[in-house]
């Protein structure tokens with residue numbers, strides 16, 4: 001295996017919903033520098049709220065300004081440079097993008113990409129590069145009709161899941177493209193290339209269109225997950241002439257090319273610096289958490305909450321998603337995704353805990369596990385899993401003792417007292433994860449859970465996960481596993497490239513995991529088996545109520 005030259009650095013980015021982060025790893029895989037641009041506060045002129053625009057005139061339409069991501073890129077590089085990073089030492093860079101979001105390059109933009117003027121900021125040069133200035137993102141839920149049309153055209157929801165790893169989902173890029181093709185055919189026709197957020201950012205660094213990688217490509221309802229090629233039937237069901245606009249797919253560990261002269265001249269990168277394909281945030285987190293054992297579950301608590309695991313024989317169905325593993329040639333990752341994550345916890349914190357996490361945690365700790373049978377469903381935004389509209393629903397279970405559901409009935413109530421409300425949202429979110437993970441065939445109980453994402457620094461939340469799932473909860477040193485994973489993947493891509501063929505990622509860290517920034521530690525010990533078993537009973541009731549809510553209120 002090629003050795004990394006001493007002193008080399010690897011740079012990873014995470015272009016997420018609310019921010020652009022950067023993580024720098026040294027050749028011993030230790031984080032030596034971090035920076036972050038927060039869209040709302042660092043780039044206030046875009047007037048985003050939580051990094052997005054919610055369009056009140058179009059039910060469920062949620063977008064972000066594409067140029068904001070470009071301006072953030074110049075800004076984060078300036079900050080890294082000011083804090084002393086020697087870009088000349090970066091051997092390779094890669095990144096993570098919020099999954100599913102898409103960028104529409106106007107006809108003629110490829111020549112623009114390859115001829116950037118290093119005397120000018122990126123923003124000035126890309127102002128006219130896009131046929132759509134507001135990128136649809138993963139929070140969008142305005143494409144239910146397109147999802148059903150695509151499912152029908154390929155032979156049903158199950159068939160679409162069998163081919164592409166997921167049934168039709170509103171936020172997935174295929175339905176988003178279909179909506180644009182149907183509503184704005186001129187815009188579609190004036191688009192020469194469609195990128196995901198991940199391949200869009202990689203394209204800027206490489207100065208040419210970068211491929212969509214297999215892992216993020218699986219989040220589009222367009223890729224055949226077994227063959228790792230575009231699925232003809234899904235393409236045809238979506239829009240004409242689409243394959244040409246998407247370009248070829250590539251493995252996440254492959255190299256796009258050398259960094260563009262713009263960055264060599266403006267930021268003093270070495271011209272040998274490699275740009276490794278970017279991928280989605282969840283695939284990058286899988287890499288950053290070094291998830292490699294089928295009994296491990298990753299839980300990411302961020303703008304979205306996700307549950308991720310690995311599998312060699314996944315069974316795509318009507319729930320959950322299957323993506324190729326970004327750091328393996330054969331395996332897959334399985335995932336559940338919730339739209340109501342941190343922003344919804346924050347809303348309950350603001351209404352019940354004086355906008356303070358400290359108070360929120362106190363209220364959580366002062367209430368007993370199982371919350372005296374109180375169960376809540378909290379959707380500040382249209383939820384993905386289950387597919388329910390905005391709304392809060394609260395129930396009290398009568399005659400609930402945790403042993404069985406015999407004689408247990410539920411009574412709907414309008415509100416809970418603040419401490420119960422806090423416990424109800426937390427337990428509700430984790431019970432839903434446990435219930436759906438079990439139904440999707442993920443390991444329950446898991447051998448261990450590795451938690452990540454901004455809210456994984458909250459010890460009270462970690463304790464609740466441990467007691468709902470009945471297993472130990474581990475954390476890595478840094479909660480931002482997506483940008484850490486991207487930096488690690490940059491190193492992986494560099495090694496694969498120098499080696500001339502794929503190298504298992506574990507070869508990079510097998511002898512130094514404990515001493516590197518990738519090591520994880522036990523943060524909350526497993527709760528008691530008795531409590532976990534009672535949660536199991538409560539979870540069954542929750543799944544029953546959820547089914548009824550979906551029948552009554554759900555999309556589809």
Ligand code: XUL
Nearest residue numbers: 098099138281304306337
């Ligand atoms: C995954 C999903 C979210 C976004 C958040 O399917 O929609 O987790 O990737 O950035």
